[in-house]
Amino acid sequence: MQTNSSIKHPLASLSNVVAGCLLLTPLLGISADQPAKTPPAKPVAATAGSTQGTPNPEVARWEKEFPAIASGKWTGARTADGQPDISGHWSNTIANHNNFTDPQGGIPHDPNPNRLAKGPRNERAPSRVSDPADGQLPLRPWALEKVKEFQIGFHDPKKPEYIEPLARCAPGGVPKTFTWHGFEISQYPGYVLFQFNSGTRIIHLDNKPHLPDYIKLWNGDSRGHWEGNTLVVDVSNHNGKALFGRSGEFVSENAKIQERYIFDKDNKRFNYVATFDDPEVYTRPFTVTIPAKRWTAADKTNGWQFEATIANHPQGKVFLDREERICTENNGGFGLGARR
Amino acid sequence: MKTLSLQLGKPSWRVGLHALILVVASTLTSQAYAAEKLPRLANGKPDFSGIWQTTSAADYDLEPHSNRKDAPPSAGNVEGNLIPYLPKALEQRKKNFEARATDDPALKGYTLGAVRGVYYPEPFQIFQRANDLFVVHQFGHSVRTIYTNGTDHPLEPNDWWLGDSRAKWEGDTLVVDVKHFNGKTWLDRSGNFHSDALHVVEKWKYLDANTIEYKATLEDENVYSKPWTLSVILYRHREKNFQLIEDYRFTLDYDEYYPPKRPANAE
Numbered sequence: 001m002q003t004n005s006s007i008k009h010p011l012a013s014l015s016n017v018v019a020g021c022l023l024l025t026p027l028l029g030i031s032a033d034q035p036a037k038t039p040p041a042k043p044v045a046a047t048a049g050s051t052q053g054t055p056n057p058e059v060a061r062w063e064k065e066f067p068a069i070a071s072g073k074w075t076g077a078r079t080a081d082g083q084p085d086i087s088g089h090w091s092n093t094i095a096n097h098n099n100f101t102d103p104q105g106g107i108p109h110d111p112n113p114n115r116l117a118k119g120p121r122n123e124r125a126p127s128r129v130s131d132p133a134d135g136q137l138p139l140r141p142w143a144l145e146k147v148k149e150f151q152i153g154f155h156d157p158k159k160p161e162y163i164e165p166l167a168r169c170a171p172g173g174v175p176k177t178f179t180w181h182g183f184e185i186s187q188y189p190g191y192v193l194f195q196f197n198s199g200t201r202i203i204h205l206d207n208k209p210h211l212p213d214y215i216k217l218w219n220g221d222s223r224g225h226w227e228g229n230t231l232v233v234d235v236s237n238h239n240g241k242a243l244f245g246r247s248g249e250f251v252s253e254n255a256k257i258q259e260r261y262i263f264d265k266d267n268k269r270f271n272y273v274a275t276f277d278d279p280e281v282y283t284r285p286f287t288v289t290i291p292a293k294r295w296t297a298a299d300k301t302n303g304w305q306f307e308a309t310i311a312n313h314p315q316g317k318v319f320l321d322r323e324e325r326i327c328t329e330n331n332g333g334f335g336l337g338a339r340r
Numbered sequence: 341m342k343t344l345s346l347q348l349g350k351p352s353w354r355v356g357l358h359a360l361i362l363v364v365a366s367t368l369t370s371q372a373y374a375a376e377k378l379p380r381l382a383n384g385k386p387d388f389s390g391i392w393q394t395t396s397a398a399d400y401d402l403e404p405h406s407n408r409k410d411a412p413p414s415a416g417n418v419e420g421n422l423i424p425y426l427p428k429a430l431e432q433r434k435k436n437f438e439a440r441a442t443d444d445p446a447l448k449g450y451t452l453g454a455v456r457g458v459y460y461p462e463p464f465q466i467f468q469r470a471n472d473l474f475v476v477h478q479f480g481h482s483v484r485t486i487y488t489n490g491t492d493h494p495l496e497p498n499d500w501w502l503g504d505s506r507a508k509w510e511g512d513t514l515v516v517d518v519k520h521f522n523g524k525t526w527l528d529r530s531g532n533f534h535s536d537a538l539h540v541v542e543k544w545k546y547l548d549a550n551t552i553e554y555k556a557t558l559e560d561e562n563v564y565s566k567p568w569t570l571s572v573i574l575y576r577h578r579e580k581n582f583q584l585i586e587d588y589r590f591t592l593d594y595d596e597y598y599p600p601k602r603p604a605n606a607e
Contacts, residue, residue: 080382142606150600161597170591171481186474188389188467193474199588200481202465208581217586241591241598250599280602311491319471319489324482324502328590329450329524 007130007271007289008065011122062104063093064125066291069262069271074229076267081189083205083226086263086270089295089320091182091305093269094125097166097245101127101135103179107246108151128179130273131287137249143281150248164246169327171199171218173242174235174257178272178290182305184322192224192231197307197325203233210236216253218242231261252280268294377549378512381470385488386512386546388466388473391577391584394554398459398572401530410441411530417459419569423532429563436531444529449590451482451501453525454518455540455556459572465584473507473514478584486516493519499536501525516542535562550576 074084095103104124106116117124127135139147153162166172172180181197192203203224211221213236220238224231235257243250251257255278263270270292277285295306297318308320379387397414403423404416425433436443446452452460457477467474471489476482486505493504499522507516523536543555552574559567 140607142602143600146600159597160594161600163594163597165591165594165598168591168594170594171586171588186467186469188469191467193467193476195474195483200476200483200586202476202584204583208583211583211585215585218588218591219586239595239598241595243598252599252602309494311487311489312494313489313491315490317490319487319491321487321491321494322485323498324451324484324500326451326482326501328448329445329501 005068006065007068007126007291009122009124009126010133010135011120012065012126062095062125063291064104064123066093066125066271067264067269069229069264069269071230071260071262072228074226074263075265076263079187083187083192084229084231084263084267085187086231086267087186089182089184089306089308089322090270090292091295092179093291093293095179097164097172097176097179098247100244100247100249101129101137103128107154109155111155128175128288128290129286130289132284138283138286139249140281140283143250147248147250150243154246154248164248165242166198169198169331170242172196173199173218174220174238174259175272175274175288175290176242176244177201177219178292179245182295182307184308195322195325198327203231210234213237216240220257229263229265231259231263233259233261235259250281251276251278254278254280378546379549381468383470385470385509386514387468388514388544388546388552389468391463391465391582392552392574393461393463393577394459394572394574396459396572398570399456399461399528402528402532402570403530405530417570417572419571424565424568426563426565429533433531433533436526436533438531440529440531444531445524445526446479446529449480449588449592451480451525452477453501453521453527454484454503454505455542455558455570456525456527457482457484457502458554458556458574462587463577463582463584476584478587479589481584481586481588486514488514493517499523503538503540512546514542514544516540516544518542533563534558534560537562547573550578552576 077085079085098107099105102121102124104117110116129135129137132138150162153159154164157163166176166180177183177196177199183194183196186193190204190206192205194201199219201219201222203222205224207223210223215237216239217237218239218241220235222233222235224233238253238255238257240251240253240255255276257274257276259272259274261270261272272290272292274288275285276288297310297320299306301307301309308322311319311321313319379389381387396417397412398417400411400414402417404421405411405414407413457464460479462478464475464477467476473486473488475484475486482502484502484505486507488507491506493506497504497520500520501522503518503521505516505518507514518540521536521538523534526533538558538560541557545553547553553571554574555569555571557567557569558564
């Protein structure tokens, strides 16, 4: 893995560069994308790329391929307690959670043909499954059946389990949160804090033991340490409930998850590379890769990848505000017909 | 023995003076000691980082009350004992009280609000930098940001569940101005409440390195006849390996449907 190589669909032609292409804008325009943030009292419709029917070109500018980043030394700035200083605003660069293995392909079986990707597979971003090499999840037969059943049921959820839990305001969980809106990372002695659009994760860097196994959590229980440019996080106590996206893949509550957040030397990107080991649901361990890029005050707020806004400073100094993340209170049960 | 003889011996101005000096000196020493030992950021401001919780009964009912089937007795947390409700608001508060077993928004797992979150009986963790404090509540894992970067309330605000918090330092006291609330949160489970016109000024101050005094002055012309102040003491969690455990309680109604269940005898 070299930093100058790129990750793309195995059949992608060399002419497919990392250009931000206007792609599948309607993917962001469906109803379940609406909630998850602003109070209905005053939606930020003017800037929200997720607002129904008004896709924002900025938001839809997804990458079809992305650079590989090698684990190695960290040569950039450090926090006072010695961590690589990677604090700031980040978002994935290829797609939302519509489809895990064909991220730009649309929701499987979407009844609206305009929302399904057209054209050959190799013109879209690669599967988030980077191992096995075929990009498919090595599901056991029973689990594959469950995923297929979900993919049909999703579009007319006659059973409660066909509702994608994020549409009920459940926390995004691991790894789905990395494909759902931008997020903020902040760092403290002993901690890395992730504030997602839907949920919050506290990564403990102090090697304290994990919580007792009896406790199961949407975002799991995280212990991390730095290895050069890489934040290595061991996730346990995961409840397996969040699903991977609208395509319905999942792990059991006994999955062992190790995440590697590999930051590039310019501190502008990282790749999230996580291995999942879950013999109950899968025939072999697999690896998930999700690219992310940094957003700063120089970028335009777009209501999805970058939701921070310039704060009101009397002397005009530039600071970013990020609104509270409230979902269930503003929406109750919602999403593709779901009502609690 | 010497101490004993001093206390029991015949009083004299000299002994009294010595005792006074001793008391003054020890008071000064302990104050200086406390000041030295307060956790501070690199910029010298008090560092409230840590996991905090009140032991008070404030969340049951901020006002003085006898024991009830659903609440321990408490002398209350309101200066002057009672919240100065306007007559109409007092009627609403009574209705809330009668319906508290079903209408308390916390029962749905909803974000508690800026003030109630502080004394709700679950821990919260403060993550503090020079420019901001994130208050992460175990309950709902909701996050409130308190800005200490010199910014003011936004020019185009929403009505937020947690309001908008802008703070400044007055000596070692963090003074937080909070407004732009919605009117959907309660102040406790007994139905004390506010409207979206609520304006809060909070004061966070270390009493010692492991104890914070929290005071909040609430004004709301729709609900109260005058501003009033509540206070609680917050204690640092010092249990070994103590940590927040996410409490996304609002998911409990549908938890059972996920993940898919493995059928018996499946491969």
